[in-house]
Amino acid sequence: MLKYIIPFILFIIMAVFLGVGLSLKPSEIPSPFINKPAPSFSAAKLEVPEEKLSPADLIGQVWLLNVWASWCVSCRGEHPILNNLADKNVVTIIGLNYKDDPANAKQWLDTLGNPYSASITDQEGRIGIDYGVYGVPETFVIDKKGIIRHKQTGPVTEQDVQNILLPLIAKLQAES
């Protein structure tokens, strides 16, 4: 009897491990930033390079930091969804124009629409490193106190907006 039970139990254990392995997404690395203050920066705005923006300017607002670039293919897919979200006027969206040519970036916003209250430029990818960016597009949700509450790696889909972002934004807006 034992002869059959032991292999069967081993099989179940292996099946559970493999099953869990299948459902993991190795490309999604848990961000160490959740519930930590958004790293500070002071970066030039894309449209008005003389002006600078830093996270301290946004204290008191719930905001999204969306990392994008004109060379990034999935950003193009994500863009209309951000435009829709911006139209809802529920949250401030800041763009981090990552390792991009400003001329290309401006042209992209002109043709595809601009969901961002402002975009800041990070041509050398240094702010990107401070935010642990490794796969554009990435989106951070930051609360009124400047704490990162959520991070999404990869393009935001309509489902993500409905199921994750909007409820979270509503919750964070309600916080003082």
Next chain:
Amino acid sequence: MKYLLFAFFLISQTSYALDSRQLADPIKQENYEILTKELRCLVCQNQTIADSNAELASDLRRQVYEMLEQGKTNDEIVQFMTDRYGDFVLYKPAFKGKTSILWIAPGAFLVLGLLIVYIFIRQKRVSRTEQGETVNAKLDSEKQKKIRRLLEKGDQS
């Protein structure tokens, strides 16, 4: 021709250097090489930042280079990277609660495997001797006599 081909493979093995950054201080240079081989490129995931051609890897190499120039220690640089990218960025993660399974599992599986092999062999040995005894017992009783008889017959002829 064969030798030429062989030589070609030798060359291609060694000439993959992706960046030409050179720190003036040989100790820092050594640290640079150690660090870039311990940090994982997050885009390609199974390459170190020393091996990877990805843009992020080259940015991270630049970061390591600059921090070493500023006189930061290896520990400070590793801490800087884990603060931003998590333990995943390290090929040798520190031993702590979250990573303990990574460190313990291989040893545990080895012990478990050896234990299974030991039990398996012992069982085999026990059952074989048991079988041997019963066979011997049967042989003793009837067949042994028959064999002896046959052998005696053979001797006579």
